[in-house]
Amino acid sequence: xxxxxxxxxxxxxxxxxxxxxxxxxxxxxxxxxxxxxxxxxxxxxxxxxxxxxxxxxxxxxxxxxxxxxxxxxxxxxxxxxxxxxxxxxxxxxxxxxxxxxxxxxxxxxxxxxxxxxxxxxxxxxxxxxxxxxxxxxxxxxxxxxxxxxxxxxxxxxxxxxxxxxxxxxxxxxxxxxxxxxxxxxxx
Amino acid sequence: xxxxxxxxxxxxxxxxxxxxxxxxxxxxxxxxxxxxxxxxxxxxxxxxxxxxxxxxxxxxxxxxxxxxxxxxxxxxxxxxxxxxxxxxxxxxxxxxxxxxxxxxxxxxxxxxxxxxxxxxxxxxxxxxxxxxxxxxxxxxxxxxxxxxxxxxxxxxxxxxxxxxxxxxxxxxxxxxxxxxxxxxxxxxxxxxxxxxxxxxxxxxxxxxxxxxxxxxxxxxxxxxxxxxxxxxxxxxxxxxxxxxxxxxxxxxxxxxxxxxxxxxxxxxxxxxxxxxxxxxxxxxxxxxxxxxxxxxxxxxxxxxx
Numbered sequence: 001x002x003x004x005x006x007x008x009x010x011x012x013x014x015x016x017x018x019x020x021x022x023x024x025x026x027x028x029x030x031x032x033x034x035x036x037x038x039x040x041x042x043x044x045x046x047x048x049x050x051x052x053x054x055x056x057x058x059x060x061x062x063x064x065x066x067x068x069x070x071x072x073x074x075x076x077x078x079x080x081x082x083x084x085x086x087x088x089x090x091x092x093x094x095x096x097x098x099x100x101x102x103x104x105x106x107x108x109x110x111x112x113x114x115x116x117x118x119x120x121x122x123x124x125x126x127x128x129x130x131x132x133x134x135x136x137x138x139x140x141x142x143x144x145x146x147x148x149x150x151x152x153x154x155x156x157x158x159x160x161x162x163x164x165x166x167x168x169x170x171x172x173x174x175x176x177x178x179x180x181x182x183x184x185x186x187x
Numbered sequence: 188x189x190x191x192x193x194x195x196x197x198x199x200x201x202x203x204x205x206x207x208x209x210x211x212x213x214x215x216x217x218x219x220x221x222x223x224x225x226x227x228x229x230x231x232x233x234x235x236x237x238x239x240x241x242x243x244x245x246x247x248x249x250x251x252x253x254x255x256x257x258x259x260x261x262x263x264x265x266x267x268x269x270x271x272x273x274x275x276x277x278x279x280x281x282x283x284x285x286x287x288x289x290x291x292x293x294x295x296x297x298x299x300x301x302x303x304x305x306x307x308x309x310x311x312x313x314x315x316x317x318x319x320x321x322x323x324x325x326x327x328x329x330x331x332x333x334x335x336x337x338x339x340x341x342x343x344x345x346x347x348x349x350x351x352x353x354x355x356x357x358x359x360x361x362x363x364x365x366x367x368x369x370x371x372x373x374x375x376x377x378x379x380x381x382x383x384x385x386x387x388x389x390x391x392x393x394x395x396x397x398x399x400x401x402x403x404x405x406x407x408x409x410x411x412x413x414x415x416x417x418x419x420x421x422x423x424x425x426x427x428x429x430x431x432x433x434x435x436x437x438x439x440x441x442x443x444x445x446x447x448x449x450x451x452x453x454x455x456x457x458x459x460x461x462x463x464x465x466x467x468x469x470x471x472x473x474x475x476x477x478x479x480x481x482x483x484x485x486x487x488x489x490x491x492x
Contacts, residue, residue, distance in 0.1 A: 028366045028370075031413065032230060032231070033362040033365070034362050035271070163190060180490075
């Protein structure tokens, strides 16, 4: 069981026998009062969204999902194809199902594909991925504008803020849960 | 993620806060963060620490110092509250708390106005404060010049929810309406004090003599963000013990630990009439930095540790 304090963006819970994923989440606790967990969820099978406010004592079941290690092969139109690295079985997920995971998904990456029964419904990415910076302004040493970060684009098209010393062609480690820069990696 | 220049600004804010209080003859104190017994509060969950507790606020020790004869004191310290994490919450956060004897919550409201006015002059080089007397945050221009609006909880419920506050409490909708209908409206043009909370929501605050259903408590809002919580201190030991007993009964009904803070109550006998306030320093810096998430205003958000 999960409790309301486990709620966060990306958490999967089961309601009335169906799996839901939290797509937006806001914790609030006005004026020393009760904690409120305002949550927007998507049914992972039907795609239907709804919003609900929960309180500390609310509890949720974990969805009964099977995880299989699969490798991302290629995408065609809006279908993203994965192969089971043990059985060579192939399946696909849609762009809509993958959502923000596409910010971090690159060819040959190994991910966990989540199955509800025999239906693939989501993937879980490694917590940290290394991606190449494809667009970055050069570092102006001695920059006195007082900014600590600059925007760059990585190979998936995802944009994020990084320290000014990161340059085009560098590989950087990104936390896939938050989309934030962790460190520059040498390969 | 704060880099060198963000950290410098944060340090300048800390310096400006200290300078403000020292210039007003406040004594800076540093009290223990690890305590054997806490003030019982229904909706705050503390971290345990080897049989003791990490402080959810420095209130307990600072009031004991008031009772010892310190009549104006302030502290900037870290506090810990379990299960609080979000755009405006981290379970470890930085608090500015100050107490002043001989004033009530109205006096503290005026001091908040003076504090922000002083900061806006001292920190004029912050990009958010470059227009005199104004805070620029996101696309908002917030007029900091006093006096700020004072809005009672009673009037706020009437104005923004169409429901009387008594009914909201009876139907257990107080917090939900506050979060969804009231808070987003507060402090968008200038800071707002929301004041006079229902008595049940001010367990350490003094009951208003003129309006016995409310406690002399207020919260300061800027741009919809709850920035500070202050009140006239309850110094009636019998009344305080009764209220603690009811908080403890609630906590026990939830299966949580709580005990009567006897040393605190003992010292409360000697505490002068006073008022105290806690202000979230990370949230203040968030507003002064023009960012919308507290994680962008602190050196290490939890997930980076």
